[in-house]
Amino acid sequence: MLPEDSFIEFGRLMAANRSIRRFDPAVKVTPETLRALVGLTRYCASGRNLQPLRYRMVSTPEECAALFPHLLWAGYYQDWDGPAEGERPAAYLVQCLDTRLAQDCLCDDGLQLEAITLGARTLGLGSCIIKAFNAPEAAKALHLPEYMKPRYILALGAPAEQVEIVGTDGSLEADIRYYRTPDGTHHVPKRPLDELLID
Numbered sequence: 459m460l461p462e463d464s465f466i467e468f469g470r471l472m473a474a475n476r477s478i479r480r481f482d483p484a485v486k487v488t489p490e491t492l493r494a495l496v497g498l499t500r501y502c503a504s505g506r507n508l509q510p511l512r513y514r515m516v517s518t519p520e521e522c523a524a525l526f527p528h529l530l531w532a533g534y535y536q537d538w539d540g541p542a543e544g545e546r547p548a549a550y551l552v553q554c555l556d557t558r559l560a561q562d563c564l565c566d567d568g569l570q571l572e573a574i575t576l577g578a579r580t581l582g583l584g585s586c587i588i589k590a591f592n593a594p595e596a597a598k599a600l601h602l603p604e605y606m607k608p609r610y611i612l613a614l615g616a617p618a619e620q621v622e623i624v625g626t627d628g629s630l631e632a633d634i635r636y637y638r639t640p641d642g643t644h645h646v647p648k649r650p651l652d653e654l655l656i657d
């Protein structure tokens with residue numbers, strides 16, 4: 459028997475946890491908040507229980523500015539170079555693999571990113587997981603030691619854009635590219651549940 463209310467509540471949180479790429483820079487994300495978000499990852503499952511991931515907190519304007527040029531945003535938006543000045547993330551978490559502990563992390567990285575982004579959402583923050591970044595340049599900008607290999611960068615801040623989930627038509631060829639409507643709303647297509655289940 460499912461505890462129905464908490465399941466529905468959890469589903470709402472999942473649905474609200476959309477990628478956000480434009481932020482209100484007036485709302486700061488403190489090191490304490492970043493630290494608390496990283497704290498959630500301690501409860502994530504970990505392959506071989508190695509727990510080899512580490513986080514570099516980035517929250518000063520100087521470090522945010524040093525990191526930003528090395529990030530790529532919204533690959534489907536060919537004519538958009540990412541958030542303009544005045545709508546950029548207030549902070550970042552740079553997820554790194556400590557290669558002294560392991561050379562791979564199986565799916566620990568994704569599990570931890572989901573935990574952090576969900577936690578951020580409960581605090582009213584938005585986030586965007588970024589894989590398309592220049593890892594050597596990002597590492598240099600943050601003076602990361604050689605053995606810390608950046609895997610993902612998580613942008614964080616107070617959301618300053620509307621995001622809506624839309625359904626696809628359920629075909630295999632369905633267009634899953636997100637798009638913006640003239641009012642600036644970002645629409646993100648999700649496949650129907652029935653398409654996810656193998657007969």
Ligand SMILES: Cc1cc2nc3c(=O)[nH]c(=O)nc-3n(C[C@H](O)[C@H](O)[C@H](O)COP(=O)(O)O)c2cc1C
Pocket residue numbers: 475476477478479530531532533586587588589590591636646
């Ligand atoms: C593994 C992974 C890598 C991603 N890399 C980027 C990226 O480099 N830049 C970006 O703007 N968004 C990136 N995203 C965000 C995806 O574009 C986003 O999750 C997708 O469009 C669905 O939107 P949603 O997160 O709101 O469901 C990434 C997401 C994941 C899970």
